Amino acid sequence: MKFAILVLLLVSFAAFAQEPRGPGFLPNSVSVGADGEFESAPDTSVITCSLSAQENTSQAAFDSASRLAEQMRQALRGAGVDPKTVELSRYSLYPVFDYKNPKQKVIAYRVGTNVTIKLKDFSKIAPVTEALANVGGITGQNMNYDLEEIDAAKQKAIDKAYSRARTYADTLAKASGKQLGALLSGSVDTQQAIPMVPYARVAMATMEAKSPAPTEDFQASKIKVTAHVNAVFGLQ
DSSP, X not given: OHHHHHHHHHHHHHHHHTSOOOTTOOSSEEEXXXXXXXXXXXXXXXXXXXXXXXXXXXXXXXHHHHHHHXXXXXXXXXXXXXXXXXXXXXXXXXXXXXXXXTTOEEEEEEEEEEEEEEESOGGGHHHHHHHHHTSTTEEEEEEEEEOSSOHHHHHHHHHHHHHHHHHHHHHHHHHTTOOEEEEEEEEEEEEEEOOEEOHHHHHGGGSOTTSOOTTTTOOOOOEEEEEEEEEEEEEO
């Protein structure tokens, strides 16, 4: 009985060893993976803020928010920015309750919206943030840098990753006593890291220019683009 079980196990192991290694397996080949990165200067500054107004009635809150929006448009024009380029990502109107009152009576209405301003000319960052800071009802200014024209940076990161992958594959091929052949298949994945700029840095632009800001003469953070390449090369 024990002998029969042992024979059965040996037959099963032999059959398993002869099975193909999966649909992606290519004989006489080497598979490698490598990373590459490229740093590029940003081409866009993204300023975000919130516009809100609170009044006793919903109509009054709406009218107040409309006046604030017009003040914001005038401030942007004064800073050399076309208001038509500004994006709104949210609009809300909701009641404000008096939670100290057991009946939770509605005491006001609040209107709010999120504003996004994209600037290609970085010299306008300080005038825009200062102009918005002088408009009541605009809060939470924040800024980060972005790279909208990212394709060229991705291609350079991919080139570095592929070059590194081919070097790895060539080393493996030589170690096995063979020569590296053509690329048989490959895949690419890219990622972009967005550097964030604290609000305090933006707020410095709103101060009087009596003394240099702590960030004066500093450059914008670079955008790092990373690429991962998986490649399969033939062996000769």
